[in-house]
Amino acid sequence: MQDHLSQTFAALADPTRRAMLARLSQGEASVSDIAKPFLKEMTLPAITKHLKVLEKAGLITKTREAQWRPCRLNGEALKTAADWMEQYRVFWEESLDRLDAYLKTVTAKKKPKGKTHGRKRKK
Amino acid sequence: MQDHLSQTFAALADPTRRAMLARLSQGEASVSDIAKPFLKEMTLPAITKHLKVLEKAGLITKTREAQWRPCRLNGEALKTAADWMEQYRVFWEESLDRLDAYLKTVTAKKKPKGKTHGRKRKK
């Protein structure tokens, strides 16, 4: 995986991993704590791998406590992703203006669909 | 790809596709318009595929205009992802509190690292 942002989004593109983050948002948990809800669906090595993906993306940190590996959520990494999204906020908040504009073009053109209406020539 | 949110994050986990969204944030563009900056790095069919990924994730919509396929950004899909992130905002905004708490535990335990300190037994 090339850049950091791609790595973060890729890590988030899996429901198991998002559920793990949700669990960690309630507080620190060991690998087996985190694993418990998923052990009907997958084995422990699969869990380890998911956690590794989250760790490499910087979304969690793993420490050592005897034979346990307590994991914690790391908000910072999520912030980078959130910051990227922020630039598009206007595109989902403008919905009313956009709908308005759209309706205007529709009623204006009426779009008969089989006609030549010579738009957008070459450049 | 299972759920919608995973599909959206997966679509965002690629710098080419994010660049395409950036381009579309400046306004509608045809496939070849969008392709232009990438044609040194990849071929047109690759572009088509990337656009298909974005389209399936609902991030863009493609229409028909003569032999062109104008694409537009669809803010809605980004909103679902942004809404998901929103629940974690507290984890990157609390940084000061968290640092404070962390420093407190560090100074309290002093952590000599070779010692038995019998924490976290079974349950």
Add this chain to the structure above:
DNA sequence: TTTATATTTAACTAATTGGTTAATTAACCG
């Protein structure tokens, strides 16, 4: 030292992804 618990690593596999080239479809233009 043996045993038990927690977690990881290794080796393998099936499915998906991101790209390619070559051929095909769609729509316009002279």
Add this chain to the structure above:
DNA sequence: CGGTTAATTAACCAATTAGTTAAATATAAA
């Protein structure tokens, strides 16, 4: 019609991903 531009589809391939089972490592406890 025949040619040109725009875009997609098909067939293929290499790399990555998400899972598996079996073996290994780390730490504590008896």
